[in-house]
Amino acid sequence: MLIEPSFIHEQLSMTDLEFNICVDDYSDGVYRFILKISKNKEDARDIVQTAFEKLWVNREKVETLKAKSYLFTVAYHLMIDQLRKESKIIMTDSFDENANAITQGSSELKQLLLEAINNLNPTQKSLILLKDYEGYSYQEIGEIMQLSESQVKVYLHRARLILKNKLTHLEKMSA
């Protein structure tokens, strides 16, 4: 069930130009965020397109500065609905990140991180992605994921501890 974000204001409207700027600035981020979790390109494209459709329909109510949060909120909930429908809590569709991703440090570390992230649940994965990829604050993540700021902080710290422990364990195993 998609909950409309609270930052919709009726007095502001988005022009065609502003909308196209939003497409330029945010479409890749939303697509990357969804693709990282769903690991399905077609699903990610559909979700991104639906999110921008919703933004276009509600362009008179959404403030331009809040468009990014609106897009991520809509995309996140669409993705959750999609995962619930398909019961894809454990992603099986492979996604070759090497084709598009920029290596961070060494490929071995990257591989270890991917394995560690894949073991996280969708909420923790979303928290990590929104924080690390998009740089959202706890408050913004809470608005997107319908969580309180303290919840975001706790869940995110748990996810980071899991990643740290997993990474430490894998490094010891590889050493």
Add this chain to the structure above:
Amino acid sequence: MINENNYETYFMSYIDNELIATERAAVEAFVLNEAKYAAAMAVFEKAKLHAPNVEMEDKIFLYRFPEMQASLDSDFKKSLYRKEAPVCKIIFTPNLMRASFAIAAILIFFVGIQLFKTETIIKDKTALAITNNASTNSKQTENTILPDNAPEASVNKNNNSSAVLNSLPFNKKLNTTKVKSVISAHAAFEDQTIASNNMNTNIVASTEGLSQDSRKNESQIRSNLMETMPIEEEKTISVIPTTYKEIDTEEEDRTINIGIIEIDGAAFRGITRKFSALLKRNKIEKEK
């Protein structure tokens, strides 16, 4: 204040950029004092993800252009619709079908009667039609019967289907049973007609119209009759009185249709019963 118990929380908040400037400075000082905390901070730093460069392939479809908002006028749309003629639906109800079949059956019955109705009127009361089931053709029989004492006998070959016979004094040698039957029929039903099953043998004779030529051919005709009608094959002739209508024999394309219609009441009821049962069954299935 950061210490050994809460340093992980501070480290994660530091990585997430959720600390204020004083707290960040405190964390950096805490890491510099102890090497093991610096190693822990490095692990947290490694666990932090870096955004890959991922581009959406079909981004062009997300853009909005003013042309995309153009819409057609409703009147113009309506003008494009194809105007269809009103469709008349015929509803076949069981009662309508029964009535239709009944009307069709009655029409077929009356048309059949009209088609197969044969009626002949005797123009003259002396006309007779004699039939037999022999294989003699009309020409042969026409030449076989000639009166003995008739002054003139006119045999009109063109009008060989109609006959007027006033007297029939035939030769006993030639006309045995057949002639007798004809005479008796003539006497009994002088004003009536005689129907025949085979129309090939219509005999025409007239005592008043007999010509001298026909008398000359008398012997020849008698011999022909002997050949065509042997005594052994003669049969009793059933003479049925009927009425005849004068037929124009000069018409070349004339055709005569003979037919009989027999309707078995029981079989007809059976057919109608089966048909009604079929209709009723279909109706029940539709209702189900």
